[in-house]
Amino acid sequence: MSTSQANSLRNGPDERGRFGIFGGRFVAETLMPLVLDLDKAYTAAKNDPAFQAQIDFMQRDYVGRPSPLYLAERLTEKFGGAKIYMKRDELNHTGSHKINNCLGQILLAMRMGKTRIIAETGAGQHGVATATVCARFGLPCVVYMGTTDIERQKPNVFRMKLLGAEVVPVTSGTGTLKDAMNEALRDWVTNVDNTYYLIGTVAGPHPYPAMVRDFQSVIGNETKAQMQEREGRLPDSLVACIGGGSNAMGLFHPFLDDRSVKIYGVEAAGKGLETGEHCASLKGGSAGVLHGNRTYLLQDEDGQIKDGHSISAGLDYPGIGPEHAWLHETGRAEYVSATDKEALEAFQLCSRLEGIIPALEPAHALAFVSKLAPTLPKDHLMVMNMCGRGDKDVFAVADHLGVTL
Amino acid sequence: MTTRLDKRFARLKTEARAAFVTFITAGDPDFDTTLAILKGLPAAGADVIELGMPFTDPMADGPAIQASTQRALKAGASMMKTLDLVRRFRASDSDTPIVLMGYYNPIYHMGVELFLSRATEAGVDGLIVVDLPPEEDDELCEPAMRAGLNFIRLATPTTDDRRLPAVLANTSGFVYYVSINGITGSASPETRNVAAAVARIKRHTSLPVAVGFGIRTPEQAAEIARNADGAVVGSAIVDAIAAEIDPQGRVKPGAAERVLAFVRKLADGVHGARATAAE
Numbered sequence: 001m002s003t004s005q006a007n008s009l010r011n012g013p014d015e016r017g018r019f020g021i022f023g024g025r026f027v028a029e030t031l032m033p034l035v036l037d038l039d040k041a042y043t044a045a046k047n048d049p050a051f052q053a054q055i056d057f058m059q060r061d062y063v064g065r066p067s068p069l070y071l072a073e074r075l076t077e078k079f080g081g082a083k084i085y086m087k088r089d090e091l092n093h094t095g096s097h098k099i100n101n102c103l104g105q106i107l108l109a110m111r112m113g114k115t116r117i118i119a120e121t122g123a124g125q126h127g128v129a130t131a132t133v134c135a136r137f138g139l140p141c142v143v144y145m146g147t148t149d150i151e152r153q154k155p156n157v158f159r160m161k162l163l164g165a166e167v168v169p170v171t172s173g174t175g176t177l178k179d180a181m182n183e184a185l186r187d188w189v190t191n192v193d194n195t196y197y198l199i200g201t202v203a204g205p206h207p208y209p210a211m212v213r214d215f216q217s218v219i220g221n222e223t224k225a226q227m228q229e230r231e232g233r234l235p236d237s238l239v240a241c242i243g244g245g246s247n248a249m250g251l252f253h254p255f256l257d258d259r260s261v262k263i264y265g266v267e268a269a270g271k272g273l274e275t276g277e278h279c280a281s282l283k284g285g286s287a288g289v290l291h292g293n294r295t296y297l298l299q300d301e302d303g304q305i306k307d308g309h310s311i312s313a314g315l316d317y318p319g320i321g322p323e324h325a326w327l328h329e330t331g332r333a334e335y336v337s338a339t340d341k342e343a344l345e346a347f348q349l350c351s352r353l354e355g356i357i358p359a360l361e362p363a364h365a366l367a368f369v370s371k372l373a374p375t376l377p378k379d380h381l382m383v384m385n386m387c388g389r390g391d392k393d394v395f396a397v398a399d400h401l402g403v404t405l
Numbered sequence: 406m407t408t409r410l411d412k413r414f415a416r417l418k419t420e421a422r423a424a425f426v427t428f429i430t431a432g433d434p435d436f437d438t439t440l441a442i443l444k445g446l447p448a449a450g451a452d453v454i455e456l457g458m459p460f461t462d463p464m465a466d467g468p469a470i471q472a473s474t475q476r477a478l479k480a481g482a483s484m485m486k487t488l489d490l491v492r493r494f495r496a497s498d499s500d501t502p503i504v505l506m507g508y509y510n511p512i513y514h515m516g517v518e519l520f521l522s523r524a525t526e527a528g529v530d531g532l533i534v535v536d537l538p539p540e541e542d543d544e545l546c547e548p549a550m551r552a553g554l555n556f557i558r559l560a561t562p563t564t565d566d567r568r569l570p571a572v573l574a575n576t577s578g579f580v581y582y583v584s585i586n587g588i589t590g591s592a593s594p595e596t597r598n599v600a601a602a603v604a605r606i607k608r609h610t611s612l613p614v615a616v617g618f619g620i621r622t623p624e625q626a627a628e629i630a631r632n633a634d635g636a637v638v639g640s641a642i643v644d645a646i647a648a649e650i651d652p653q654g655r656v657k658p659g660a661a662e663r664v665l666a667f668v669r670k671l672a673d674g675v676h677g678a679r680a681t682a683a684e
Contacts, residue, residue: 016540025540026509028465030561030586032538033568172471178462185464190587192563289509289536290462302483303514305461 009256009332012323017206017293020329022322025205027292030189035292039207041112046214051107055215058103062136063093065100065218069226069383074353075366079373082380085235086356087223087251089387096359096388097219097247098129098200104215106133109196116191118142119198120184122149122177122243123314123361124156125388126200131165141165144183146175149313156392174307177243177317181291201244202321205292209321216250223383224254231381237262239372240385241365242335243279243315245324247387253323256332265324266368268310269337279308281320282328282335295322311340311400312360314388338367344400346370347390359388360397409502409530410555410578413452414613414634423630424579425450425675426615427668428506428639430457430473431490432482433646434656439477441661442646443494447501449665450672453579453615453635454494455533458487458507465535467590469640472647484511484520488527495528504531504557504578509545517545521552531555531578539571546575559583560606562598569609579613579635580606584620590640593619600632623674630678638671 005011012019017039025035045051059065068088076084089097109117117139121127127143134141143160147169150157160167173179181199188197202209202216227235238255240248242265255261270278278284281296288297290305298306298318310316327333338346346366351357358366362385369384376382390397398405417424427446432439446454459477463470491503505524512520512534524532532549539546539558546556555578563586564572573580582602584594594616603614616629617637629636645667649660 025538026536027538028535028561029538029559029572030465030563030583032540033563033565172475173461182462182464186467186588189465190591192586286514289513291464292536294513297510299510299514302485303460303511304478305510 010253012326013206013210017210019323019326022295022325023206023209023293025292026289026294027205028189030192034192035205042108042207042211045108045111051111054107055104059100059218063099063103064091066222066226067091069223069230072354075350078353079370081378082237082373082376082382083378084369084373085227085381085383086386087219087383089219089247089385090356090359090389094125094129094132095391096125096129097216097250098126099132100218100250101200101212101215101246102126102129102133102198105198105211106137106139109198110137112196114194114196116140116195117198118144118184118187118195119200120144120177120180121200122180122316123312124149124153124160124392125314127165127167128156128159128163130198130200131160131163134165135163142187143167144170144180144187146170146177146179148175149177152396153313153392154395176307176313178305185291201246202249202323203244203291203293203295203319209293209323212246213249213253213323216246217253219247219250219385220252220254223251227381227383234258234261235381235383236260237264237380237382239264239266239365239369239382240387241266241315241361242320242324243268243317243361244319245321247385249321249323251383251385252333263333264368264372265333265335266365267335267337268312268315268364269339270309272339273337277309278337279310279315279317280337281318282325283337285318287325290319293322295319295325296328311343311396312364314359314361315364336368338364342367344397347397356386357390357394358386359390360393362387406553408553408555408578409500410453413502414579417452421679423633423675423678424452424613424615424635425626425672426453426455426617426635426637427451427642428455428457428637429642429646430459430470430477431487432459432477432480433473433643434476434650435480436486436490438656438660440490440493442664443490444497445661445665446668447498449668450676451501451668453502453504455504455506455637455639456487456491458484458505458511460508460511463508465588467588467640469590469643469647473643484515488523491529492527502530503528504533505529506533507535509534509536512545517548521548521554525552525554529554531557533557533559533581535559539574542575550575550577557581562586562602566605569606573610573612576612579615580610581637582606582614582616582633583618584616585618587618589618591619593621593625596628596632599629603633623670626671627674627678630675636675641671642668
């Protein structure tokens with residue numbers, strides 16, 4: 001029997017944009033009217049079948065959805081336990097799940113009459129996806145990217161430029177994702193009239209966390225239908241990596257009320273949780289307020305935000321989406337972590353055994369799968385979100401492995 | 406309850422002067438220099454002092470204040486030291502209002518009730534917390550009011566007439582009108598727009614309206630002072646402080662005196678504004 005509406009874990013956020021105590025709208029007054037407008041526009045669009053039809057059409061013909069649910073036989077055999085399925089969102093146009101959200105948001109931006117798009121990016125996948133939809137719909141695009149990330153993600157910087165976007169280097173802080181987000185917010189405050197801020201993850205002021213989750217939920221909805229078709233039942237567990245947490249939220253959300261499904265989010269443990277050099281906001285952080293929402297943050301004893309560390313630029317964010325913070329506190333999802341070293345090993349293993357070079361981000365998820373799967377029976381159905389492909393990471397990985405290209 | 410801010414604005418009104426509101430970042434470039442500047446501000450003509458609480462991620466601030474925050478944190482600034490600056494200032498000045506300005510996280514991390522008791526004990530009069538809009542009033546605004554502190558809200562060009570009443574509802578002390586859409590220290594406001602905006606806000610409230618963002622010279626400060634109850638200068642003073650740091654990162658001797666001399670020029674602009682206008 002399905003869970004009744006009142007007890008559903010899928011009802012959040014409330015009218016204040018909160019998941020339990022997390023979420024909210026902690027923004028400067030200049031932005032507040034814009035955030036309220038966006039909420040109204042998104043609510044109207046969500047209930048408009050024409051808007052959904054537009055997204056569905058583009059998802060099929062432009063992005064290439066649905067992405068396959070693939071049984072990874074050789075990894076299953078290697079780990080010797082659970083049956084491992086991969087949700088192949090790395091096969092999407094632009095090479096990651098990021099396009100799912102960008103497509104929804106740019107169609108919304110156009111509905112709202114906005115004529116200029118800005119975005120922040122860490123690994124560059126969200127920047128590339130934003131630049132892609134901007135090219136497709138003919139809107140100017142400015143992407144803020146930290147200088148550290150620009151250095152480690154050169155191929156994506158060039159891709160964005162090819163797509164016609166302006167990439168603005170951000171030098172403040174450590175030049176990573178959080179600094180890029182600060183700079184994008186400053187741009188938005190300055191250009192409120194014509195500009196739409198296309199946030200790439202399930203964070204930021206309400207309605208962003210809910211909206212991005214909704215656009216990414218295509219991942220979980222497809223997974224549910226595909227697993228039903230393949231195995232005639234629900235999966236037993238879901239595993240996804242988490243920076244801000246958009247790919248994970250997209251996979252998890254449609255399953256929140258299916259209590260038999262175990263849910264695991266994998267944070268980046270960097271050089272190890274004990275070293276302090278990591279990006280595990282839930283396992284190594286505490287509740288705070290940043291970038292428009294209350295969530296778990298990496299911070300010091302004075303409430304100053306600490307810089308994360310991860311081999312993966314896409315996970316290098318000191319916060320996490322507020323809905324994850326809530327799922328963590330309620331215990332519905334379990335959050336674990338994988339180190340740089342474990343992710344590198346999983347990266348190579350997946351390449352050799354499955355012929356799939358994963359992005360370093362989902363390599364973290366796979367690293368956890370490699371630990372969990374062997375402990376489970378062979379009829380356990382596990383879905384891991386292969387949310388991005390590794391082309392962008394080959395230079396960085398070669399560097400870590402001591403190979404000169 | 407009559408607060409130091411209420412008294413100060415009431416007195417200025419009887420003197421037919423606009424308030425000169427100065428902003429500096431606590432601990433920039435170091436604790437001792439901030440304390441020296443802070444203590445000298447009233448004599449240099451500051452009517453109200455805004456003291457910035459350093460935060461690693463000042464999302465609404467431009468390059469000048471971002472850099473000042475970074476300098477302060479690097480020099481060991483913290484919430485406790487910021488409150489200590491207020492306490493030491495208050496020991497020798499019981500009249501000049503001090504408003505702490507910053508972002509919510511360091512306050513939330515300390516704990517709202519603990520922060521409020523420490524702030525009132527130190528002699529803080531009001532708070533400006535950039536990332537707490539009226540929608541989040543139960544977080545800090547309401548507890549602060551109960552603790553006897555003024556909660557000063559920012560109104561902006563995007564705050565329309567429909568929204569203004571909500572923004573003003575729990576505001577006390579004064580209203581801070583942000584004259585441009587943008588970050589601190591960016592483009593200067595147009596006087597005509599500012600006058601119209603101040604008039605618009607005054608239709609909704611009897612509170613004094615101070616105007617800030619983008620005021621850099623005594624002339625601009627004077628222009629604003631003719632049209633508002635107060636002029637706020639931040640980035641320009643913070644830039645003057647930055648100029649007192651040598652290439653080796655050391656604070657030059659006599660730094661506080663030179664910064665205060667610059668503040669005095671701005672103050673003269675504000676305080677002479679209405680006299681000039683009357684001529």
